[in-house]
Amino acid sequence: MMNPQIYISADETTFHLTNGEFSYILHCLPDGHLMHLWSGKAVRPEADYTCFHEVFPRPMTSCPDADSWYSREHTAQECGTFGSSDFRTPAIEITHPDGSTLSDFQLTSWNILDGKPALPGLPAVYCEDSSEAKTLECILTDQKNSLEMVLSYTIFRDHNVIARNTRLINHGDAPVYADTVQSLCLDLPDSDYVWMQFSGAWGRERHLRNRTLEQGIQSVGSRRGHSSHNHNPVVILRREHTDEVQGEALGIALVYSGNFLIQAEVDTYDKTRILAGIHPDGFRWKLEPGEQFQSPEAVMAWTDQGLNRLSQTFHGLFGRRLARGCWRDRPRPILNNNWEATMFDFDEESLVKIAGKAKECGVELFVLDDGWFGARRNDKAGLGDWVANPELLPNGIAGLSKRIRGLGMEMGLWFEPEMVNKDSNLYRAHPDWILEVPGRTGCHGRNQFVLDFSRKEVVDAVYDMMCHVLDDADLSYIKWDMNRSITDCWSHALPADRQKETAHRYILGVYDLYERLIQRYPQILFESCASGGGRFDPGMLYYAPQAWCSDDSDAVERLSIQYGTSYAYPLSSIGAHVSEVPNQQVYRNVPLHTRANVACFGTHGYELDLNSLAPEELEQVREQIRFMKDNRRLLQFGTFYRLSSPFEGNVTAWMVVSEDQTEAIVGWYRTLSHVNQPTSRIRLQGLHPDRQYTVMTEGRHPYRTHAPWGDELMHMGLITSDGLSGQVETRDKYYGDFDSRLYLLRAVTPAA
Ligand code: DGJ
Secondary structure, eight states: OOOOEEEEOTTSOEEEEEOSSEEEEEEEOTTSOEEEEEEEEOOOTTSOOGGGSOOOOOTTOOOSSTTSOOOGGGSOBSSOOSSSSOOSOOSEEEEOTTSOOOOOOEEEEEEEEESOOOOTTSOOOOOSSGGGEEEEEEEEEEGGGTEEEEEEEEEESSSSEEEEEEEEEEOSSSOEEEEEEEEEEEEESOOOOEEEEEEEETTEEEEEEEEEOOSEEEEEEEOSSSSOSSEEEEEEEEOTTOOSSSBOEEEEEEEOSSSEEEEEEEOTTSOEEEEEEEOSTTOOEEEOTTOEEEOOEEEEEEESBHHHHHHHHHHHHHHHHTSOSTTTTSOOOOEEEOHHHHTTOOOHHHHHHHHHHHHHHTOOEEEEOSOOBTTOSSTTBOTTOOSBOTTTOTTHHHHHHHHHHHTTOEEEEEEOTTEEESBSHHHHHOGGGBOOOTTSOOOOBTTEEEBOTTSHHHHHHHHHHHHHHHHHSOOOEEEEOOOSOOOSOOOTTSOGGGGGGHHHHHHHHHHHHHHHHHHHOTTOEEEEOBTTBTTOSHHHHTTOSEEEOOSOOOHHHHHHHHHHHTTTSOGGGEEOEEEOSSOTTTOOOOOHHHHHHHHTTTTOEEESOGGGSOHHHHHHHHHHHHHHHHHHHHHHHSEEEEEEOTTTSSEEEEEEEOTTSSEEEEEEEESSOOTTOOOOEEOOOSOOTTOBEEEEETTSOBSOSSOOBHHIIIIIOEEOOTTTSSSSOOSSOOOOTTEEEEEEEEEOSOOO
């Protein structure tokens, strides 16, 4: 790719952002409105594309310009507004001082910046060097009300994406209310797309759902106060025949962790408007004179080379230019978390025993989960009191961490900073610190209430409690949990006409606490969590480079969850652990090797007491950990390809390939065993066609006596049926249901 460029036409009305592979073109119309001309494969910068603004008479059309048939309804807008000839859902809606909601934003100036400015208080994609990106800021003004809107567009050298955000500034002398401020409005010239969303519920997050775009509105969103298990703030639009290896697709992602909406509206002329931003329902932001409102960032990614390529674009961007800190590029520690092993039933001695066995097996980090603080012996009390319970931990967290370190391991700790039980000292001291509507009965969720993180003093108090623990003990990891959706979203600290700001202010408070903690403790690895994957979103990756993917730790269930997650999120971000059998969520008995073969395509850890395993199982665990340590850089940071989907059949397969194409690992998983089954092969991806590869299974058995060529493996495939019905001796043991294998590929000949 070439360095990113922004070309401006001689008459200064057309702006063409390109990196040589991808172009995004916008154009200023004579009435000052910004229209969208193109987003997709790069086209030449010197040409004039304004002919794509087609204007002709249509029945029932409304026209703002007396002398022409120009109508905003039939024009692709960069930021659609409602009420003056555009009848689609608006990207921006303001209630002005006179009560009207009609806005007229006209381009008044623009700036071109090297690199990309940060968004204060919000997560955003960044550059390490200003040559990586160029940003166009279009400044539009609604003259009547002295309101300014800045639309920002960043194009990158190394990623086929445009990052966008919207900022409003009130230069008038009266307050206005922003009722809708979308981060992205993209009007596409047709609707021939399949909409792919990543939806589910607690325990089955980010399952892929496909539907064809139809006239009318289709959307995903959340009004639960967090991005949610139900819908993820990522949508992909693919052409009908696009698959993993070829075809056009675009991905829309909102870099935000609160209420969101991603919507496609297909009009009766089969044009599609995509909107992405904070959910407008329940939102209203007051702008006093001189005040600003900054939207979150939205990212649009594009490819014409299939869904794997689109995902790799997201992985590169989110893994390397959204995640931050010293852990961004480091292989992640193999951890043992005590939650499924003990729940609330532990003390210092039992924890040290679990950690001791983990250490013997090679685990590097012991994580103490929920239950270590205040009066927390179950989920009814203690939340909010971040002081170790002396009955369980007589030497405090500091004492425990010393013992864990003495074993030669790092220690990590669980917090749920945003929540409180009413049975807690924090609540008794500050009953008005929760979100609640006076005079109404508030809802609990898991017996807990939501602290009002829109208030600085609340965030300050939680920060102080956490720092006290972190300053005292030697910790290298924090699991930040969040176990309920937000109801009763009303703040004791805001006036009536600002109450609809509470949900966004809350998320800004969450980001603020994260930011303060990561600045103060830059060495600590943060893992975000919200009852599993209830806040697994791009926004969180800016603060916590990994996220607990789901509370469903069953390996077969995880195939779908991790496969769906991989469409946008890099493997280094996917928290995945081996847990006990029968599994605690679905009571399934998956063999230990398959549990590990799934978890290693993620951060890899153990969610059980290893003391409960038989000696031969412990030997397997030791081998799994040795394998992970040898291969985690490749597994977490290699180029990832999906090969066979759990949403479509009995076999799931995926692989990672090193950047230099000399190493690869294929994960192959068969859910149910069938008698006398057909032979099977799977076509690999991303290998060097002209190199030969040795192929070993994870038990170190050679796969074939000859080393297959890269093109052979990619076009003819890897035979996956041998050994399963006893034809070829490639493993020690045969399994029935829930079998899996890893194939390890190493290049043997020098590249041609
Ligand atoms: C939900 C998390 O997802 C679990 O891993 C565990 O930390 C529990 N909360 C603890 O309450």
